[in-house]
Each structure stands twice: as C-alpha cells, then as structure tokens.
Amino acid sequence: MQQTRLQVLLILTGICFCAIVWSGLAGRPDPIDSGQIAPTFTLPNLTGTKVNFEQALGKVSLVMFWASWCHPCMKEMPEVQATFKKYKQQGFQVLAVNFGESNTTAKKIVNRFELTFPVLMDRRGDVAADYRVLGLPLSFFVDSKGVVRERVFGKIMTKEDLDKRVKHYLSEV
Amino acid sequence: MISRRLIIPLASSLVVGSGIFLFWVATGFASCGGSNCFLVTGTQEGLSPQGQFIADLSFRHVDIDRGQRGTQHIDQVFTPKVNFEENLIEPNHHREVATLNNLAQFDLSYGVTADFTVQLAVPFFNQRVHEHYDGISASNPEGTFFRSDGTDGFGDVRVIGKYNLLTTTKHLLVGGLGMKFPTGEYNLRDSFGAINEPTLMPGTGSLDGLASMFYSYQIFPHQLDAFFSGSQQLNTKNSRGYLFGDITLLNAGLGYQILPYLNLSGQVNARYRPHDKFLGQSVDGTGGEWVNLTPGIRLQPNPTTQLYAFGQIPVYQRVNESNLVPSWGIIFGISKTFGLGSGGG
Numbered sequence: 001m002q003q004t005r006l007q008v009l010l011i012l013t014g015i016c017f018c019a020i021v022w023s024g025l026a027g028r029p030d031p032i033d034s035g036q037i038a039p040t041f042t043l044p045n046l047t048g049t050k051v052n053f054e055q056a057l058g059k060v061s062l063v064m065f066w067a068s069w070c071h072p073c074m075k076e077m078p079e080v081q082a083t084f085k086k087y088k089q090q091g092f093q094v095l096a097v098n099f100g101e102s103n104t105t106a107k108k109i110v111n112r113f114e115l116t117f118p119v120l121m122d123r124r125g126d127v128a129a130d131y132r133v134l135g136l137p138l139s140f141f142v143d144s145k146g147v148v149r150e151r152v153f154g155k156i157m158t159k160e161d162l163d164k165r166v167k168h169y170l171s172e173v
Numbered sequence: 174m175i176s177r178r179l180i181i182p183l184a185s186s187l188v189v190g191s192g193i194f195l196f197w198v199a200t201g202f203a204s205c206g207g208s209n210c211f212l213v214t215g216t217q218e219g220l221s222p223q224g225q226f227i228a229d230l231s232f233r234h235v236d237i238d239r240g241q242r243g244t245q246h247i248d249q250v251f252t253p254k255v256n257f258e259e260n261l262i263e264p265n266h267h268r269e270v271a272t273l274n275n276l277a278q279f280d281l282s283y284g285v286t287a288d289f290t291v292q293l294a295v296p297f298f299n300q301r302v303h304e305h306y307d308g309i310s311a312s313n314p315e316g317t318f319f320r321s322d323g324t325d326g327f328g329d330v331r332v333i334g335k336y337n338l339l340t341t342t343k344h345l346l347v348g349g350l351g352m353k354f355p356t357g358e359y360n361l362r363d364s365f366g367a368i369n370e371p372t373l374m375p376g377t378g379s380l381d382g383l384a385s386m387f388y389s390y391q392i393f394p395h396q397l398d399a400f401f402s403g404s405q406q407l408n409t410k411n412s413r414g415y416l417f418g419d420i421t422l423l424n425a426g427l428g429y430q431i432l433p434y435l436n437l438s439g440q441v442n443a444r445y446r447p448h449d450k451f452l453g454q455s456v457d458g459t460g461g462e463w464v465n466l467t468p469g470i471r472l473q474p475n476p477t478t479q480l481y482a483f484g485q486i487p488v489y490q491r492v493n494e495s496n497l498v499p500s501w502g503i504i505f506g507i508s509k510t511f512g513l514g515s516g517g518g
Contacts (some may be wrong), residue, residue: 100396
C-alpha cells in the first residue's frame, strides 16, 4: 500500500515537472516592451501632490523605477539628472518612480543628487506591478503618444547612452 | 544536566565557527518525542538565481519535556516500546522524562534555470538525548532513571526540486516536489542491546515523498511581506515494518524590513501527524497536532550573507493518547549565496 502511494507520488512528480517545463508555464508575465501602450498611473510626488502619467503625453518620457537599495540606480541618478537638465526645455520628461520606499528615504536621495525631476512614490508597488517590474534598474522610454519605445533592464545608462536615445526620440516628435 | 547545557554553545561554535552554511527539516515526532523546529526561515523556501548556489548551515534545538494527555497537562507520561525482536508493541513500557533534540543541517540549493532550483538538505548531526525511567516493576515501582538511550548520527537526506509557478512584482509562488532518502541509521541499539525506539533514531529507514508550496506577497515591496506555505510528507514503511505517520505542515507569517540589514518576522506554524504504525497496528502516543508562534530575526551584513535566529513558542499542542510535548525550540543559522552577479538591485 505504502509503496503504491510512493510510486503514485513519483509518477505525479514526473508528470507535473514535465508538464510545467514543456508548456513553458513558468509564471513570469511577459514584460512591458517596445510597441506597447505604457500603463497609465497616478502617483503622489514627495509633497503629496498627485501626478498623472497622462500629463507627460506630448513629451518624450523616461519612466524609471528605482530604490535607494539599488546600487546601479544610484549610479544612474546623476546621469539622468544631467540629461534631464539638458533636454528639459526640448520636451524631455523624467518620471522617477520610487519602488516601495518611504518619503524620508526618497527625499535623502533627492537631496543627495540634487534631483529636479519629479519623484513619484509607489509605496505599495502597484504601478511597478503594472509595468511588471521584477528587478531594478528598469526604465522605459515612452514617446509623445504614450507608446513604449524601449525597455532598458539591468543596465546602468551613461550620459552618452541617455543622450543618444533622448535625441533620437525627440527628433521624432 | 551539564552536557544538556553545553550542547547549544558547542553546536553554536560548530555552526558559526565553520563558516559554512544551512537549511530546513521536519523530522518525525516520536513516541519518545523526537522532533525538530518546523518553520519558514526565509532563506530556504524561494528559488536560487540561475547558476548560483545558496549554502545554508543551521542548528536546531528543541526541549520536549512537558507531559500531556490529549491537550491536558499530566505529570507522568508512559509510552509503549516497539519490540522489533518479537514484533510486538509493549504498552506503558517506560515513563518519559524528556527528549532533547539537536539537529545540525547543511543545505545547498542551485538555480538550474531561472525557474527551477534543486535543493539538497543534509542533516549531518541528528541527536536525541533521551531521559526516561525503565525497568518499572512491582519491586521497583519508580523504575530506574536512564539517560544513555539516546542516539546521534547522520540523518535522512532530502532532495527537492522547486519550480517557479508565478513570479510578479508582488507575488511569488513556488512549488516543490522531492524525496527523502533512508541515509540515516535506524537500527541503533539501546543500553539493553535491543533495537531502540524508531522515533529516537537519526533516520527513519524509509523512502518518503515530499510536496510543498510557498507563496509570498509583498505588501510594501522590500519592506513588508506576507507568506504562506504548506508541505506534505508521504511516508513509506521501513524494512522493519514501521511506518511513520505522514507529516502535514502549514505556515503563515509576516516579515518586516526594519533596517536595510535587519528583518523581523513573526509566523504561526502548524503541524499535523497521524499515528505511526507497526505491522499495521497504531503506536500509542505517536502523532498529534502542534501549533507554534515563531518570532525571528534576520541580519544581512552584506548582499550575499544572512544570519538568522528563530524561537518557537508552543501555543496549542494535542497528542494522541499521552506523550511529551515541546516546551520551546530555537533555530539559528547562516546562509550564503555564491557567484552573485553584478546585475540589478
């Protein structure tokens, strides 16, 4: 009786694993990628004012997800700030979405890097979930029509990288 | 009592001094009260990143020294002896005083793919210190106190495959299936030369199946998460005809990242186990239900290392017939990830 139970378990084990692996059932949702409409959102900034993503339509936007514990994000911050300063007048917008941290923590980073672009607080990670964030740093270049043009994941973007991309997307507006 | 007091510091030195690392177990409850902490350590339930190892070294201690009949406290606990030589169960054979359980375990998991992890759990030191009165008779109604009938040795190795069923920003669902192999000794002799109680042995002598599920939900990402887990161990009869009761574990808890390097958690752990059976007959005093409250702390001195400690406080315990139940338990350990890349945060 017991041996039978074990045999049944072994067979079920094999079937389950084979079925899962072959069907590609591994539960990772497809990432938001180029060509898709960027999910809209409304989030508070550091002063509590609600900022709607749709306000950014008509501009080239960089939606970047970040957190203070993400070291690559911290390396990227001054580069993003410099690029924002350079292209702001030409219609470039940065929406820096903090992933799950407190205002106090985010403010420290804002002060440290003297950030002037909007920092939005996604305390519960709901917007990150809409953008299917599974790791940081993750950024999306969104065109003036709200379409994702590029998804950059796990790479520290330099000023040159940013410059090249922003110039290109601005030229299309 | 001296050796009892020394065992934790000695084991601590072993664990901390070795600088190696850890994992989890849920070995059997016994007629003599063999048991180890069952809980979610938080370092062992998820998946390893692809191509990376997580090594984990842990030590667990449980004092089983409270007498109960059902849910009621009693002063004297008599348990049966499983007589393998004559293939019979001798009821009310001896009076239990305490069983002190110590387990040192090494765990290694490897991320074969981003979604599939293989985990090896090696309980390399499984010790049960057994205190009881034996030789009870009309001329010696109190019996004779023994502390020499415990066992220690290498336990039963487990191999578990874990698969990512769902990973999103806020949800993680991992399913696991595996086997427990009869690598531990299960034929050790007591001080009378007879085969010792099966529940005191380092191993069960049986090839058993394991199925588990772990779910985690990030309430506030990287700060507050809730988790639920369950597992079922399906046991088979060993070569001596002894069948340990299957083990059902259910856990639920919350983890709070109070500082970047400090995580506090609280969890409720429940375990159910039916009677053990010997040659088809239920063994009195085996099986029951146990519910523990488990506060814990995890320290992360660097991104690849975690130190953790949990205490277990019984809140509800019911035993079949009568037996000893745990009064407290503790687990501590260290886990280390090897080959961590320089990717994202």
